[in-house]
Amino acid sequence: MSLRFCNSHSLYHLLLVLVIFCSISTIYAEANEDPTIRTMEAFSGYPIHESNSFVTNLASSLSVDTETLQKRIDELSTFSDTPAPSVTRVLYTENDVLARSYIKNLMGLSGLSVREDAVGNIFGRWIGNEAELAPVATGSHIDAIPYSGKYDGVVGVLGAIEAINVLKRSGFKPRRSLEVIMFTSEEPTRYGISCLGSRLLAGIESLAKDLTSTVDGQNISFLDAARSAGYAKEPNDLSSVFLKKGSYSAFVELHIEQGPILEEEGTSIGIVTAIAAPASIKVDFEGNGGHAGAVLMPNRNDAGLAAAELALAVEKHVLESGSIDTVGTVGILELHPGAINSIPSKSHLEIDTRDIDEKRRNSVIEKIHQSAITIAKNRGVTLSEFKIVNQDPPALSEKSIIEAVEAASKELNLTHKFMISRAYHDSLFMARYR
Numbered sequence: 001m002s003l004r005f006c007n008s009h010s011l012y013h014l015l016l017v018l019v020i021f022c023s024i025s026t027i028y029a030e031a032n033e034d035p036t037i038r039t040m041e042a043f044s045g046y047p048i049h050e051s052n053s054f055v056t057n058l059a060s061s062l063s064v065d066t067e068t069l070q071k072r073i074d075e076l077s078t079f080s081d082t083p084a085p086s087v088t089r090v091l092y093t094e095n096d097v098l099a100r101s102y103i104k105n106l107m108g109l110s111g112l113s114v115r116e117d118a119v120g121n122i123f124g125r126w127i128g129n130e131a132e133l134a135p136v137a138t139g140s141h142i143d144a145i146p147y148s149g150k151y152d153g154v155v156g157v158l159g160a161i162e163a164i165n166v167l168k169r170s171g172f173k174p175r176r177s178l179e180v181i182m183f184t185s186e187e188p189t190r191y192g193i194s195c196l197g198s199r200l201l202a203g204i205e206s207l208a209k210d211l212t213s214t215v216d217g218q219n220i221s222f223l224d225a226a227r228s229a230g231y232a233k234e235p236n237d238l239s240s241v242f243l244k245k246g247s248y249s250a251f252v253e254l255h256i257e258q259g260p261i262l263e264e265e266g267t268s269i270g271i272v273t274a275i276a277a278p279a280s281i282k283v284d285f286e287g288n289g290g291h292a293g294a295v296l297m298p299n300r301n302d303a304g305l306a307a308a309e310l311a312l313a314v315e316k317h318v319l320e321s322g323s324i325d326t327v328g329t330v331g332i333l334e335l336h337p338g339a340i341n342s343i344p345s346k347s348h349l350e351i352d353t354r355d356i357d358e359k360r361r362n363s364v365i366e367k368i369h370q371s372a373i374t375i376a377k378n379r380g381v382t383l384s385e386f387k388i389v390n391q392d393p394p395a396l397s398e399k400s401i402i403e404a405v406e407a408a409s410k411e412l413n414l415t416h417k418f419m420i421s422r423a424y425h426d427s428l429f430m431a432r433y434r
C-alpha cells in the first residue's frame with residue numbers, strides 16, 4: 001500500500017486502514033467454541049458475508065495513539081549517522097543495531113513474542129487462539145540510505161506495532177496470529193543488494209551462497225558484519241532464513257509513496273494493485289585509450305562513446321515499448337581513466353529497468369543487450385561484461401487485500417486511488433509465498 005504522509009491527521013487514518021486490514025484477515029478463521037475469543041463477526045457485530053460492512057462498526061471502536069506513534073518515529077530517527085532532520089542508518093552499523101534494539105523493545109512492550117533470524121529479520125508475533133493457522137503479517141524496514149527522511153519504511157514498522165496496540169486496547173483477540181516483521185536491509189547501501197532480508201526469506205539460494213563471499217566498500221565481509229551485529233553465528237546458516245511456502249496467509253505493507261502522484265493530486269491513500277518488476281544490468285566496454293589531441297578521430301575506439309550510445313539506446317528501447325509503465329535509467333556511467341585529455345579506454349554502466357509486465361521488460365533487456373553488441377562492433381570496442389544482476393518478477397496484489405483497503409478508505413472518507421507501485425519494497429518478495 002502506498003500513501004501520502006503529510007500530517008498527523010492523515011497518519012491517524014492511514015494507520016487505521018492498516019489496523020482494519022489486520023483485523024479483516026482474521027475473518028478467514030473458522031468458527032470457535034470459546035466465547036472469550038471473538039471472531040471478527042462477533043467483534044464487529046456484522047455478519048462477514050455482508051461484504052466489508054463490518055468495517056463500519058470496527059472503525060468507530062478503534063483509536064490510534066498518534067502522539068506516541070509520532071514520538072516513536074522521532075525517537076527512532078535519532079539513531080542516525082548524520083544530523084537531524086536527515087537519517088542515515090546503514091546495515092549492521094552501531095546505529096542500526098541500536099535501532100533494532102529499540103524495535104525489539106517496543107515489540108516486547110506490546111506483548112509480542114520476538115524472534116530474529118540469522119540475518120536479523122525481526123518477527124514480533126501476537127499468537128492467535130488458533131496458533132497452527134498461518135499468520136497474517138505486516139511490516140517494512142528501518143534501514144535508511146544516507147541523508148534520507150524518517151518515514152521511509154519506519155511508518156510500516158512502527159505503524160504495524162501501533163496497529164497491534166490498538167487492537168489490544170480494544171479488547172480484540174485474534175484467532176489467526178498477527179505478526180509484525182522488520183526486514184533486514186531493504187536498502188542496497190552497504191552490500192549492493194536491495195531487499196536482502198526478504199529475498200532470503202523468499203528462499204533465493206543463489207543469494208545465500210553469494211552472501212558468503214560478499215564484501216562492502218571497506219572490504220568487510222557480509223558475514224563478519226552480520227556477526228559483529230550478533231547475527232550469522234553459525235558458519236553456514238543463511239539458508240535457515242528461508243521460509244516455507246504458506247508460512248503466511250496474507251501480508252500487507254504500509255509505505256510512503258516515494259513518488260509525487262498522491263501529493264500532487266491531494267489523494268490520501270494509494271491502493272497498490274501491482275508492483276513493477278525491477279531488473280538491473282552491469283555493462284563494461286573496453287576500447288583503446290590515447291591522448292585526446294594526438295589520436296585522430298578515425299583511429300579511435302572510444303569506450304566512453306560506446307557507453308553514451310548505449311545510454312541513449314536504453315531510452316529508445318524503453319520508449320518503443322509503447323507503455324508508460326516501462327521505464328529505464330542509466331544511473332551509473334563511469335569512464336576510465338577519467339581525465340579531460342585522455343580518450344576513455346574503459347567504461348562502466350549500470351542500468352535499471354522496470355515494468356509491470358515481465359515479458360515486456362525482458363524484451364527491453366534483450367534489445368539493450370543486442371544494442372550493446374552492435375555498438376561494440378561498430379566502434380571496435382569489446383563488450384567485456386553484460387551482466388543481469390537481478391531480474392525479479394512483478395507482483396500482483398491479492399484481490400481480497402485490495403478490496404479490504406478500499407473498504408477501509410471509504411469507511412474513513414479518505415480519498416484513494418488504485419495505483420501501481422513503481423518503487424518496490426519487501427512486499428515484492430513476500431508476494432512469492434502465495
Ligand SMILES: [Zn+2]
Nearest residue numbers: 152153186425
Ligand atoms: Zn522503503
